[in-house]
Each structure stands twice: as structure tokens, then as C-alpha cells.
Amino acid sequence: MPKLHRIRRGPGRIADFDRAVLRRISRWPHGNHDAFFRKLSASATKGKLWFAVAGALATVPGKPRRAAVHGLLALGVASAVTNLGFKALLPRTRPLPEHLPVFRFVHPQPTSSSMPSGHSASAVAFTLGVSFVHPAAGALLAPVAAGVAYSRVHTGAHWPSDVVFGSAIGAGAALLTRRWWPARAEQPEQRRSDEALPRIADGAGLAIVVNAKGGSYSPETGEVLRETFPNAHIREAGDDDDVTAVIEEAAALPGTKALGVWGGDGTVGTAAAAAVEHGLPLLVLPGGTLNHFARDAGIATLEDAVAAAAAGSGIRADLGLVTAGRGQDGTDEVREFAMLNTASIGVYPNLVRRRERLQGALGKPLAGLIAGLRTFGAASPTTLLIDGVRHRIWILYLGRGRYYPRDLAPLARPVMDDGVLDIRMVTADEPFARLRLLWGVLTGTAGSSKVTHLREASRISVQALDAPLVLAVDGEPLPGVRSAEFSVGPGHLRVYSPAAGTAGSSMRTTLIRP
Template identity: 70%
Template sequence: MRTMLRKAPGRLSTLDRKLVRAVSKLPGGGHDEFFRGLSAAANKGKLWFGIAGVLALVPGKTRRAAVHGLIAQGVASAVTNVVFKTLLPRRRPLPEHLPVFRFVNPQPTSSSMPSGHSASAVAFALGVGMVRPGLGAALAPVAAGVAYSRVHTGAHWPSDVLFGSAIGAGAAMVTRKWWPVRPPFPETRRSALRAPDLPEGQGLGIAINALGGSYADETADALQKIFPKAYIQEIGQGEDIAAEIAGVGTRPGIVALGVWGGDGTVGTAAATAVEHSLPLLVLPGGTLNHFARDAGTPTLEAAVRAASRGEAAVADVGHVSVERGLPDSPEHLELSMLNTASIGLYPNLVRRREQLQPALGKPLAGVVAMFRTFAAGTPTTLIVNGVRHRLWILYIGRGRYYPRDHAPLVRPVLADGVLDLRMITADEPFARLRLLWAVLTGTVATSGITHLTETDRITVEPGDGPMVLAVDGEVMPGVRSVEFAVRRGALTYYSPLD
């Protein structure tokens, strides 16, 4: 065995020289210039960065494939150049081994073993292919051409290329779990039931928040044309939104409550609808319309269709009990929560993500927003269900949201009876570094700093002074304690069955 190991380097060197002689005997031609140009294009990863930039223009899996390819290529390049080129010094082929017109000039000065070009090429192509197999197959000949070009131009021995390619493949496999492909979201399910038909809006009272995100001067007139028999009331600056909505819901002859406004306004209307046993018609009048989207009425046409047919479903409602103010003058609030609540840096994360989303797409926007938010943010100390934590984020969703990481986007079921509790903690050593690494590698959902829980009751108290609470986008400072619970099937809302 020892004899075989001692002879192995010599045999490898002999085989390398035979293969290089075979390449040297190839006739000259345009292919020499092609391989020289291809090899130069891959210097310092320029070729792969360029391809990734083009792929990133296509949102979804194609963009994720580009990111995974770059991560794998970066790992392969680092391992090759920092580790193996130091451990395995080797002279590169000499000019006499290849025709002078084919030999690369100037010759690289680093160790020949292993080939960094080959490692990066294979890592990028395989990394892309793990997310988009078709793109990976299309890139395979390019990667193979780059690897071969290093032998054709005399920059490497064939065994250097083989070893570098193996490193690239290993890097792609190692990073496979760093940037996992998200599993498909569950199908949307609604607990359907019948609600009063509202032909031309008969029996419908609509409250319009004039401060809502998409409000315009003609909003009320436009809705009146769509629902000519409905009662419509605008709520302006300085008016009590809750009182005005309650006034609309309690008018004689009203059998359904409609609301035009943002998620905070919709939550207030939901509280009135639940109190007076009225079905709620959510009209997409806010900036983001989270609940309207989840309810199946993201467009005015869908809302009109459901109302005219009496098609509806039931949803759970979050009940939020808030204690705020000074100890000698406390204020107690009872709120309804349709979507989410948060404490800590989550509101800043959402704001940044939504600003970046049109240009980058949802997944990549979430990563960039996460980095920007937590690079300079500070954790908050909170007592959650009696346990003290230092937290970057405390997020509570009314219902199970997907994906199961730091950037939940979709809620397929509105009546699942749970609160979706997510905590990203700073209790662990090197908390900020671990957080940013999890974001970079796409492993936030499985990281030790992420805690995912489903429950039907949550209590939160500040650990070092009053906290700032956001419920359905409405911010409340000076909160001393808050309790969340689930009211199952409390709300009936119009939703088209199709």
C-alpha cells in the first residue's frame, strides 16, 4: 500500500503529460482563440456574475437559481484559492508542453493544483441546476468548455481541472441546504356558507376611510354607481373611525357591512361586524389589502360578484387586550386582529421588503431587507408567555402564514384556530452574525435563533420599559402588556366561491 501511495504522484504526472501532449497535437484554428477568450471571460468569476445578472431579471425560481449558483461558486472559489492552493503547491505546464500560439500569456503565478476556474464553473452550473434543472443543463457545456480551456491554453494540468471540478460539485452539494427551495404553499381553503344577497347593494352599508391608501375624490361616487341601493358614508380627518363605522353598521335596514380602507380600518370594521352579527364585505381600498387578498376579494369585481351572489365564508378573529399608558393612569383597549401583530424590528423589515419587492421579487427582497434591517438594529427584551427573551422580531399572525421563515407572505386558510408565533432571538452567542448568516444561506426557518410556535393564546410584557406594538399596521407606543387570543369562526365575510 505504501509503495502504491508513493508511486501515485508520479503516475498522475505521467498521465497529465500524456494528455497535454495529445492536446498539443491538435491542429491550430479558430478554436484556439475561442478557448482563450472563454478562459479569460471566466477570470475572477466575471462570466458567472454576468450570467447570474441576466437570470436575476426573471423573478421566482430563476432568480433563486442565480443566487444559489453564486453562493456555490463563492464557496468553491474560496475553498480552492484559500485552502487547497496553499496546501498543494504545484508548478504549471511549461511553454514547451504546448504550441506557443496556444499557450496562455502571462502564465498565472499561483499553484496549479487545483483549477479555480473549473471549481467555479462546475459549482455555478450545478448550483443553478439544483433549482432550475433546465438552466443547469444549458450551462453544463459552458462550464465544461471553461474547464477544458484551462488545459487547452496550458494554464493547468488535466488532474488540476478534475480536482477543481470535484471541489465545485462538492460546493454545490454543500450549499444545497443553505438556499433550500421552498415547498409549495398549501391550497387555499375557505369554510363556505350563505350570506344575504346584496343586489345592487340593497341592505349594504359602506364605510369609506378618506385617509385610506387608494382613496380619491371620486371613490364614493364610483362605489355608489356600483352599489346604487347601498348606504355610503365617508369618514374624514379628525372623525372617530370606530364610532362612524359602528354608526353605519347599526343603521335600520343594514344587513351587511362594507368597508373601504387599509387593513387597520378593515380590522375596526370587522369588530363592528362581529359585535352586530353582520357579514363583512371587504373592498380593496387600502395600500396593501392583505385581508382582502386572503379573503378572495383582491379586486372590486370579485367583491361585487360575491356580494351579489351571497357567497361567503367564516374566519377566525384575533382578540387583542392591550394595557398602555402610565401605571397611575392606565388605558385598556380591546382590539380585533385580522392579520398580524409585531414587536421589534419587523415593521421596518416589512417596509423595506415592500419597497424592494417590485424590483427584486419577494424572496430576494426579503433577504436584502433583512440584511439592511438587522445590520444596524438592536434587539428588544420581552417576556413572552412568562419567559424572558432578547428578540430581534416577535411576530404573531392570525392564522398560519407561509413560508415558514422571517418573511411570511401568504395565508391559505382563515379559519384554522391558531396564532402563528415567530420569534427570532438574540439570546444566543454571536446573535447578529448567526442571524445574517442564516439570511444569506436561506436557513432562517431552520436556524437555532428562529422559534416557530402555534398556539391559541399569547401574553407579552416588556422586559425593560414600555414597548411599541403594531396590530394590522396600526402602531401603538407605551404598551405595558398585551394578550392575544383566538375567537374561532367569529367573522362572516363575503368571498366568491370560484
């Protein structure tokens, strides 16, 4: 007799086990525990209990929020496998009223197959999914999950073997989703090539350009900088000024020993190119919105910049070089400029903007997930010739230096002079590319998906085959681009940076606010 038939009719070891457990439970006297298990079982119906727990965890950024997402993913898989798969394949009658006291028996009894227990599968899947990310939260939920699983037997909704099988399905679903969210490789420790630079205590020999058009500029900016560097030459570039020309003039001033800049990363990049051309070290004053380069150089505040300049402490950094051609064939107008951080073509700027709008409320991981799903769900690929090879791409991302983590959300650059371009492409060349990509974004495996290509090089060329491109370099968009070449000038830039261990010192210079 087939095993399935034996399970349905009752004979066999599994049926003997089920009836023995129910007989033991039926002997327990009536008490408050009966009402407790009925309510606990009802609270977990259709996942209500676990959605409530996930909602509570999601209010706390970081690990709790990531744990909630992972737990819900595992629950979704377990629920789908149980209700759409095994319940149809393994029809089984639920316990009858004579198997338990009437005061304990659940009313109304579910009508679906008893094998396996969906409540148990969801409880175990959610709890294990949470514990993979946040072990302490998982440990707190474990007794609740066990109580939910037992409640299905206590109330007569399931046979004990249904609960065992359902729990196994939940554990398997959680283990499967664990592979979807692989542990990120640890980024290397920050490494720097120290460089002795001219000491500038009061601003003598320092030429500073302030971009008054954006960033965190306020009317107080020039006043505070003059108080901080009383002997520096300070020039504010207003709406009627060409910032590039003002920076060139400042760098060429007689007696200039260092070039300072206050502004966003685009302005800092222009100043970096001028500093390299004139053989000057660069002092970055964090006056932009995000200050990516300044932070990577160890300058998070104005105090850090002042301390580095006074001590003559600096580092060597690579400088990215971009040559962009516009016009019909890419040769009508050619522009050359510096790249300090990143460049991108395709939908990456839209993804970043969406993520930054959401991450304050949701945290970076969940914000990145939602931003990725929204962006790639509606995006169209662009056809490019990359190093002579034709590709249909959603994203071409270039980092000046290796960024970490090695996926679609690079955040940190621990080394400033590694001499490479970090190249990340998301292509539409593969079959079912959009589905592969959306699945990778949903499961956290986009970095290892077949549509994602990660490599490093010192040079790369790009040519538009259809419409002109919008090239974003350090956050500054350049439309109408037909061709672009990117390369690295290894160690070309000398930049002031606090000595290791001194960033964020106790020195308290007045900060400039927007």
C-alpha cells in the same frame, strides 16, 4: 513516498495520466480553436464571465434571479475553498512550455499552485448552483463550464488532474449551498368554511363606511359606490371624523343586514369587530394599499365583492383579539381591538418596509435577503416577557392563522378559520445570535436556525421589561405599549366571499383608482 510528494515530482498514475493527455492535445494542429480557448479562459479569470451571466439572469424576476444568487453563492464558496485552502495545502508546479506547442501556451502563466484549478471549480460551482434553481439555464451553461475547464488544459495553465480536482470542489460547493436554500414545503390547498349570507343585489340593507383618510380613496369613490349599490347607506369618514365611531353608527342603523367597509386593513379590522358585535356579515371592498384580508377572502376587485354580495356567498373566518396596556405598569390605559392579519413587535415592520421597497426591482427572494441583512445588521434586540419567559428578541411576529412559507417571509394564508395564532420569534438568547441570524438570512436557512422559533397557540401574552414597545397590528403602529395579550375568536366573523371558482369573474364594474 507520500502521495503528495509523488504528485509534485511527477511519477505515479496521476502524472502518467496528465502527460498522456497533454501529449495528445499537443498533436492537434494549430487553428482558430486555439484563440477561442485562450479568450474563453481569460473571460472566466476572477469570475468575470460568471458575474456577467449572473447579471443577465438577475434582470429577469423569479427563478432566473434566484438562480443567479444561488450560483454566485456556490461560486464564492468554491473560490474560497480553492484559493485559500487547497492551493496552499497542495503546492504543484504548472505545466512547462515543452509540454505544449508555444502557440498554444498561455502567457503569462499564473504563478500560484497548479493544484487545483480555480477556473474549473468556479465554473462547475456556478453552473450547478444555477441548475438547482433553474435547470434549463443550467443546461445551457453546462457546455460553457466544460469549455472553461478544458481551456485550462488546452492553454497549458493546468494539468488535467488539476481540472478534475477543481471540478469536484465546485460540485461539492454547489451541493453544500443547496442545503442552504432548502426547498420550501408546499402550502396546503385553500380551504374555506362556506356560509350562506343575506343577498344584497342593489345595496338594500347594506351600510358602507368609506375611510376617506387614506388607502386608494379618491373623490370618485363615493360616486362609484352609490352607482354600484344605489340603495345602500354610504357614509364617508373624513379627517374630522372618528372612523371607529362612524363604523359603530353604521352598524347600529335600523334595517342593516350587512356592514360594508372601504379602506385599509386597519379600517377593515375595526369594521370586523363591529360586525361581530352587532351580529352582521362583513362586506370588504378592497380600498386599501395592500388589501391582505380582502385577497385572502377571495376579493381581489370590486367586481368580486359585488358578485359575492349578490349571491349571498360567504365564509367563516377567525378574528384575532388584542388587549394592549399602556402607561407605567400597563394598566393606565387599556385598549381592545381586532386583528385580522398580523401583529409584530421589534424590527419586523422595518424588514417588511425594506423588502417592499426593493421587491419591485429585485423580486421577493432577493429583496428579502437584502432587507434582512440590512435590518439585522443594525438592529438591537428587545427584552420581553413572553408567556412568563424572558427573551431578548429581534422579532415577535403573530399571524392570525397559519401563514406560508414557514420562514421569516410569510406570504400566504390558505385557511381563514384554523383557530390558531402563527407565532414566529427571532431571539438573541443564543451565543453568537447575530452571526447565526445573518448567516441564516444569507443562506436561506433562517427558518431552521437556532435563533428562530416557530410555534402555534390560541393565546399569547407579552410584557415589556425595558422601554415601552411599538406594537404594529395590521400595519397600524401603537406606541407606548407595556403589555399585550393576543387570542383568537374561532369562526366569529362572517365575511362575504365569492363562491369557489368565481373570483375574478367577467363582470366589469368600474374600478376606483387613487
